Amino acid sequence: MKFSLSKFLWFDGKIVPVEKAKVPVTTHAIHYGTSVFEGIRAYWDSKNLYVFRLDEHIKRFRKSGKYYHISLNFTNEQIKNAIINLCKKNKMKKSCYIRPFYFVGEHGINLHVDEKSPTNVAIFMFPFGDLFNKKGITAGISSWRKFSVLSTPPQAKMGGNYLNSILTTQEAKRNGYDEAILLDILGNVSEAPGENIFIVKDDKIVTPPLTSSALEGITRDSIFYLAEDKGYQVVIREIARSELYIADEVFLSGTAAEITPIVQIDQNKIGNGKVGVITRELMSDYTDVVMNKNEKYSQWLTPVY
Numbered sequence: 031m032k033f034s035l036s037k038f039l040w041f042d043g044k045i046v047p048v049e050k051a052k053v054p055v056t057t058h059a060i061h062y063g064t065s066v067f068e069g070i071r072a073y074w075d076s077k078n079l080y081v082f083r084l085d086e087h088i089k090r091f092r093k094s095g096k097y098y099h100i101s102l103n104f105t106n107e108q109i110k111n112a113i114i115n116l117c118k119k120n121k122m123k124k125s126c127y128i129r130p131f132y133f134v135g136e137h138g139i140n141l142h143v144d145e146k147s148p149t150n151v152a153i154f155m156f157p158f159g160d161l162f163n164k165k166g167i168t169a170g171i172s173s174w175r176k177f178s179v180l181s182t183p184p185q186a187k188m189g190g191n192y193l194n195s196i197l198t199t200q201e202a203k204r205n206g207y208d209e210a211i212l213l214d215i216l217g218n219v220s221e222a223p224g225e226n227i228f229i230v231k232d233d234k235i236v237t238p239p240l241t242s243s244a245l246e247g248i249t250r251d252s253i254f255y256l257a258e259d260k261g262y263q264v265v266i267r268e269i270a271r272s273e274l275y276i277a278d279e280v281f282l283s284g285t286a287a288e289i290t291p292i293v294q295i296d297q298n299k300i301g302n303g304k305v306g307v308i309t310r311e312l313m314s315d316y317t318d319v320v321m322n323k324n325e326k327y328s329q330w331l332t333p334v335y
């Protein structure tokens with residue numbers, strides 16, 4: 031991932047130069063992963079910068095902390111304005127990735143975090159293009175399982191949860207794949223380390239339910255609308271590992287990955303080994319939506335300028 035941080039970030043209510051935002055080494059989140067984050071994209075269409083589904087991201091941002099009684103001590107409106115103002119301050123005129131996060135700060139080292147534990151909030155951003163090769167990637171099914179709600183809630187976008195994603199990504203890369211696919215504790219398909227997964231079989235689009243420990247992705251939700259517009263049936267149901275190998279098409283969805291086709295899983299070619307017809311259609315429709323070329327979904331875009 032290219033990572034050239036823009037000049038300013040937002041830290042506890044103020045826009046400051048990146049190098050001025052510092053936290054003590056005793057920060058609780060560094061020790062225990064008690065941080066909450068979102069990943070948001072904004073798209074530049076050569077006239078304006080549009081933040082995609084900002085309200086939904088901010089809603090999930092607050093909800094993630096609730097699972098752990100970690101407080102976000104700013105209103106949704108304040109976070110929204112902070113993101114827009116930070117884009118302006120950085121004179122951002124390129125498509126970019128925006129990372130808001132909050133974390134338990136000077137709480138001490140005990141584990142009894144509650145609503146009163148002190149938290150810090152920060153937002154940074156950087157210009158961002160494609161995360162993956164949009165012509166299709168390879169994926170390996172991980173020997174690590176996706177953690178389940180029996181241990182920590184998969185719906186909380188918490189720093190600590192991503193240790194599972196790190197293990198699976200390391201394994202996939204070591205084995206020569208671009209990305210990992212995780213099964214849930216029962217052996218059903220769950221998701222990728224930072225993306226939801228869809229399969230296409232006989233023109234039907236299928237994705238795992240949240241009970242398969244998949245995150246309730248905002249891109250996943252957007253795909254439901256786009257697929258319906260095109261008359262495709264989307265089914266949410268458990269997916270067996272074996273179904274992946276014989277699917278006509280497989281793709282990932284996520285803010286960073288957008289819609290990314292998978293053309294090989296383990297040693298199996300998916301479909302004819304090229305980007306599938308439905309995947310291509312959804313990719314194109316998704317691009318139209320984020321670039322403000324589909325009026326029906328213009329309410330999903332927050333213009334910055």
Ligand SMILES: Cc1ncc(COP(=O)(O)O)c(C=O)c1O
Pocket residue numbers: 069221222223224225226244245246247248249250283284285286
């Ligand atoms: C584990 C995981 N699954 C799925 C997704 C996709 O979610 P979204 O489409 O909201 O970015 C993400 C990214 O946020 C993720 O981290």
